[in-house]
Amino acid sequence: MGCNQAKPIAPMDAPGATVAQQVEWKILPSSQEARKKFEADGTLGKNSDPGQLELRTLLDDPLAQPVIFKYVTEVAKAQDLFLCWMDILEFKKIPSEGFRRTTAMTIYNKYIKPDAALVIGDIEMNERERYKAELEASRENPNLISLKFFDKVQQRCFTGLYYNVYIPFKQTNEYLFLTKQLQERYNVVKLNDFEYFSKLGEGGFGFVVHCRKKSTGRHYAMKLQTKKGLLECFADDPYRADFEKQAFATCQHPFIVNLDYAFQTDSLAIMVLG
Structure with a gap:
């Protein structure tokens, strides 16, 4: 079947031209690939449900992050969980042992130390003491601070975000608007x-x-x-x-x-x- 010849048209009058320029062609993994990736980096549990996978995916998306943070701050009042989770995510990207230890100290003082400004409540005192002791020991041996050092804390933060933020957020118009934005941004x-x-x-x-x-x-x-x-x-x-x-x-x-x-x-x- 042939196509009719169309007369030349001005560049920005071309159907879809503006759409094509605005769409961010982000190579999105399949849900199975995403689950495998997040389980491997320790940010998603092995038996997580589809809702937890969606939350983990949203936390990885630069378009979704500010929307979730706004809800976290204004409605859920769970800034400590969100900020701690994000800081640990950045911590996991640090290749240098020395800088990793410095960042680990910052995370401990900010979220784990008993009198921290944004202390995470769901951590036992003996676990807080263990983090303190291991950080002290790492002065002489920085390789004690592995990329998985804060995995348990990050998992607690994620669980808190899932129940206290994601589940109520999913019932809001903000969630519907965000999913529409993501659809328009990545799949016109x-x-x-x-x-x-x-x-x-x-x-x-x-x-x-x-x-x-x-x-x-x-x-x-x-x-x-x-x-x-x-x-x-x-x-x-x-x-x-x-x-x-x-x-x-x-x-x-x-x-x-x-x-x-x-x-x-x-x-x-x-x-x-x-």
């Missing part, structure tokens, strides 16, 4: 918004098909790439997986194929070019 359209014709070509980890958007009748070339292939190809620098999308989004021109949509499924990263 879906695969079933199009009908498909012939394959136009294929490459190392993807292929291109001729498709038509059902709501507009407009024809496109849809490039579908496996996220596994992209991430393996750019394993040394995963952000490079986004370069092609960014190049298309910033080069809107009548004589260059336009990127009208960028979205994804659990396994595919997809660009719709027209």
Whole structure:
């Protein structure tokens, strides 16, 4: 089936051009991949339910973090749990033993020490004393402070956030608005918004098909790439997986194929070019 020739149009008048520039093509893992990752780094329990996985995913998203923090501060009054959880998450990224020990002391003084300003309540006194003793011992032996040093505290914070923040937050309009924002930010359209014709070509980890958007009748070339292939190809620098999308989004021109949509499924990263 052929396409009718359309007259050239001004770059920013191209359907979807603004959408394509605003969409952040973040390579989102599948729920199974996300669960495996979070269990491996100790931030999600082995038998966690789907709600806990959603909370853990939201805590990892820069768009969701300020929304959750606002709710935590204004409604749930659980700043200590949120800030402690985030500080420990950053602590786990520190490669240097010396700096890790310094940061561990800050976390202890801020959240675990009995008279700390943002003391976490659900920690037994003998556990607080153990942290103090191990931090003292680490003066001579900094490698005592491993990346998993605060795992139990972080898990307590997460449990508190789940029951005291996430469950009531999920019943609010703010939650509905946030999920809509995330959907619009990362997935403007879906695969079933199009009908498909012939394959136009294929490459190392993807292929291109001729498709038509059902709501507009407009024809496109849809490039579908496996996220596994992209991430393996750019394993040394995963952000490079986004370069092609960014190049298309910033080069809107009548004589260059336009990127009208960028979205994804659990396994595919997809660009719709027209």
